[in-house]
Amino acid sequence: AARPKIPPLIEGPLHAALVGVPLLGVPLLHTVGRPISALFCVLVGLHYGVVAKLLSCRHLRVLALAFANAALFQSWSALGWSDLQLYAVPLGVTMLALIQIYRAEIGSHGCHALRSLVLGAVYALAVTKVFTLATPLQGLVVVPLLCVAGVGFGILLRVRSYVLMGTAFLTADLLIQLLRYGTANRLLGAIFL
Secondary structure (H helix, E strand, C coil), rough: CCCCCCCCCCCHHHHHHHHHHHHHHHHHHHHCCHHHHHHHHHHHHHHHHHHHHHHHHHHHHHHHHHHHHHHHHHHHHHCCCCCHHHHHHHHHHHHHHHHHHHHHHHHHHHHHHHHHHHHHHHHHCCCCCCCCCCCCCHHHHHHHHHHHHHHHHHHHHHHHHHHHHHHHHHHHHHHHHHHHHCCCCHHHHHCCC
């Protein structure tokens, strides 16, 4: 179905209101608690996502992603969670989404290089986290799920670098776990192998 035609006289102010009105609440966020602030960021992120779709405006997707990240970070802070991965993974996913949004301007070689850089940083952080984890079960859950999700998105979006890097870091994680715990416990060694 075709979108109804908006008269040019009100189209400009309507667009300005759709973009600007939610931003009026941002200065008030420091006066409310973190849960309310997180809820506000979720609602504003959803608003900008819908408006970006309705107006076919890629730049508003950036605002939607920014508010989604702010909502996550406010939620983590309200829960008292301070693990670096909780902040790095959403930022990495946001960077990958931005690369996808602006892929025409970046070009295929630039997209490939930027994707590899972002994925490498996120996966490297996850694999280095394996060295500081308390139990082998965490190494079997956190990093492999991240890598499998990257491989899945690579297959879904047909992006080879997602698949290759996810597979490489999954293999590295399993080898680290095999060397770290498999030599001491044969059952764990068999699981990792």
